[in-house]
Amino acid sequence: MSKTTEQVRKSLAKRYRAERRFKAFGVGAIGFGLLALVLLFTDIIGKGHSAFFETYVKMEVTFDQDTLDISDVRDEEQLNFANYDGVIRNALREEFPSASGRQEKRELYSLISTGAGYELRDLLKDDPSLMGKSITLWLLADDDVDVYVKSAQDDRLESRLSDNQKSWIESLEAQDRVELQWNQSLFTHGDSREPELAGIWGAVTGSFFTMLVTLILSFPIGVAAAIYLEEFAPKNKFTDFIEVNINNLAAVPSIIFGLLGLAVIIGLFGLPRSVPVVGGIVLTLMTLPTIIISSRAAIKAVPPSIREAAMGLGASKMQVVLHHVLPLALPGMLTGAIIGMAQALGETAPLLMIGMVAFIVDVPGGPLDPSTVLPVQIYLWADSPEQSFVALTSAAIMVLLSFLIAMNTLAVFLRKRLERRW
Structure with missing residues (x-):
């Protein structure tokens, strides 16, 4: 009996050591990630803070x-x-x-x-x-x-x-x-070959128009597709094929969407290059899978009892979806849309393919004017030989990160504020 007890004690001690090692590895991984993040922000802020003054x-x-x-x-x-x-x-x-x-x-x-x-x-x-x-x-x-x-x-x-x-x-x-x-010109001017005159306002305006086109196209289409697939589509091989491809599209490299935009939107339909409309259409194709997947997850989270109660009171299928399911699933849909928009805001590769890498001095006045976007502006400045552009590049990265953090914070706030627990 004592021998068995000793073996159990040794086994428990070994298991506890393994658990402590696992926890140590987890804490070490988190610490390493936080350290890398601190070094990254320290480097960016250290190089970029001087660009806010001239x-x-x-x-x-x-x-x-x-x-x-x-x-x-x-x-x-x-x-x-x-x-x-x-x-x-x-x-x-x-x-x-x-x-x-x-x-x-x-x-x-x-x-x-x-x-x-x-x-x-x-x-x-x-x-x-x-x-x-x-x-x-x-x-x-x-x-x-x-x-x-x-x-x-x-x-x-x-x-x-x-x-x-x-x-x-x-x-x-x-x-x-x-x-x-x-440095007022940093927030009021467009790009310039002279670092002291260069600003990000043209890129910020271009990003705004591009994101506006993306939101107008991607959110209604993504929500409508999610509602159809989750509530109305019959379960057969065709819909299974569509669902598999939506999941696969979410993992496709973004540059592929840029090639698609170059070949179809510009090459076939003849739309001008380097305009926010084309950039918005390309980013819409890229963000649609994310919005559809998150919207379907939000619809699935609505309890079946809500649907059954509405139909028991005589509501049609469309009324159940529009009056009950959609309002309850909307917070999750908004969260997915904001995360998809934040992902689109930071994309560079697809926009390079459609010509938004052009040197644009004037601030765009609309979605049909030639423009660039913040990630592409960062790419252009990072490739410039002048030493002053190093600080401008880091400053533009700080501004872009501020927008991304704000959008992700908004998504978290909306999820906490509007979600319902069943």
Whole structure:
């Protein structure tokens, strides 16, 4: 008897050790995943936070009429095509008169962004009385200057600026005429080849129109398909074939849907490339399986007693579905739709195939205007050689992650708020 008890005790001890090892492996896996997530967010935030601010230089600018080549300040065409760069160059030469020679002057002029002239144009349009006056302005600096100002003291040694440019910037810093200001253009401009002028608003607008088309098409079609398959379709080999293929489509790589859109929607129907309508149709095809599967699961969760009670009171099959089953299953359907939309928002491969990788400067005004989307914008900036685009890429990733987290949080909230327990 004691021998048997000893064997049982050893067996229990072995099983307990195995359970502890299993728990340790689980805790280790969770810890490793959390550590990887923390490292990822730390890297993205560490590289991207600087992109939310940009460098400005304080200069005294004179709106000289001869330099601007403007004879009538009320003529909008003259205001649009005036020589604002010449005004900025005059201000730089007055600030650093020691700059001589063609090369030094070129280095001096490159301290200020080419987009600073647009700021002067807007100021003169708003207040024509500025003509002939000298005012002090904060002018947007070039991206190389921006990187230099934001770098640590040791990293400044590897800057692309010349020695003359470094001395000029350090002179301005000593006079407190260089500062970081909120990067408003990041949230108001479209893409640009100049990092200090590039923004994500065009990509955000393109994503909005693309998601709008996707939602309008995918949600009604997905819900209708789920209702038909779950409530009305006869159980035969044909419907079994459809159900199997819906489940298989959920696992198809997204680039396949891009090839389908390229071959059929663009090639066969002749729709234009790089427009949100085409992107929305392609993403609709990709998200439909997710919405159908989640909607069918929500319909199955409605107890049969609800249907039986409604039919017992004389309701038709359609009335049972529309008045009882659909309202009760709607929270689960909405959750599935939001998760599907979040998946579509982060897709890049299918949109690359239909041409939304084009360089688009203008902010789209509708779903038929050429545009890009946030994931593709991130792809484009990540492939750019300028160092400033590294920070812009990380900043765009932060914005995209914010949207994805918000959408998933909304899905969880709706599920907790609206679901019913039976």
